[in-house]
Amino acid sequence: MTAALIPAGVWRRECVAELKRSWRLPQFILPSVVTPAAFYGLFTLAIAKSPTPEAVAASLAGYGVFAAIGPALFGFGAGVAMEREQGLIELKRVSPMPAGAYVAAKLTAAIAATAAAIAMIYALGIIGGAQLSAAQWVALVVVHLASTVPFALIGFGIGMRMGGKGAVAMANALFLGSAVLGGLWIPSAILPGWMQTIGAFMPSFHLGQIARAIVGADTIGTVVDHALILAAMTVAAAGWAWTGWRRSPA
Numbered sequence: 001m002t003a004a005l006i007p008a009g010v011w012r013r014e015c016v017a018e019l020k021r022s023w024r025l026p027q028f029i030l031p032s033v034v035t036p037a038a039f040y041g042l043f044t045l046a047i048a049k050s051p052t053p054e055a056v057a058a059s060l061a062g063y064g065v066f067a068a069i070g071p072a073l074f075g076f077g078a079g080v081a082m083e084r085e086q087g088l089i090e091l092k093r094v095s096p097m098p099a100g101a102y103v104a105a106k107l108t109a110a111i112a113a114t115a116a117a118i119a120m121i122y123a124l125g126i127i128g129g130a131q132l133s134a135a136q137w138v139a140l141v142v143v144h145l146a147s148t149v150p151f152a153l154i155g156f157g158i159g160m161r162m163g164g165k166g167a168v169a170m171a172n173a174l175f176l177g178s179a180v181l182g183g184l185w186i187p188s189a190i191l192p193g194w195m196q197t198i199g200a201f202m203p204s205f206h207l208g209q210i211a212r213a214i215v216g217a218d219t220i221g222t223v224v225d226h227a228l229i230l231a232a233m234t235v236a237a238a239g240w241a242w243t244g245w246r247r248s249p250a
Helices: 008-023 026-046 053-086 088-094 099-128 134-146 148-159 164-181 193-199 203-215 223-247
Strands: none
Touching (some): 026 053, 053 148, 053 164, 053 203, 148 164, 203 223
């Protein structure tokens, strides 16, 4: 049965089931949703001495991207790897459900978790004095939610190639590495040169620079350059994810 002949309700039910499943797992919700907001509140608002509205907004731009990385890497990377080990993916492959519905459900859950995380960060940012126009808020929402996509593709490729424990370790390393080297916690401009060089090869760096440009903060390079590089990285990540799906025996 082709995907075109399968009722749209199959896609919807798969998305709803994945949302319910993921939100019932505290080991997914706590690090993915609460941690970014907690870090933002602690390091930007609590520890910093009287941060300016501009500094609060610039930090918000980076932490919003950080909030998208966790749900994508843990939901796709660790989650998919564990489901492979349990035989769930093999079961779904032999069922008439299209593979796209499985991926769409995972992506829906990741975006939902990202939306919850950035909502908390935005609320803290407003309390902290961030002053942005309606257009800036809308643009930030788009960029932050879209940040889920490249990391979801990277995570999916990891999940289809590694076991559960290895995928968890890799997701944690990329989660923290993308934040630090991508300049999401500390602006890339003040990082050591070698860290900037490595960070330039990470989607988080380019997403962070685009987000910083939206709020009017200082950036490295132009938005167009970052967008083009990010598009190329996303295509490469899609290839990584697709080949992982095709090669996996499960």
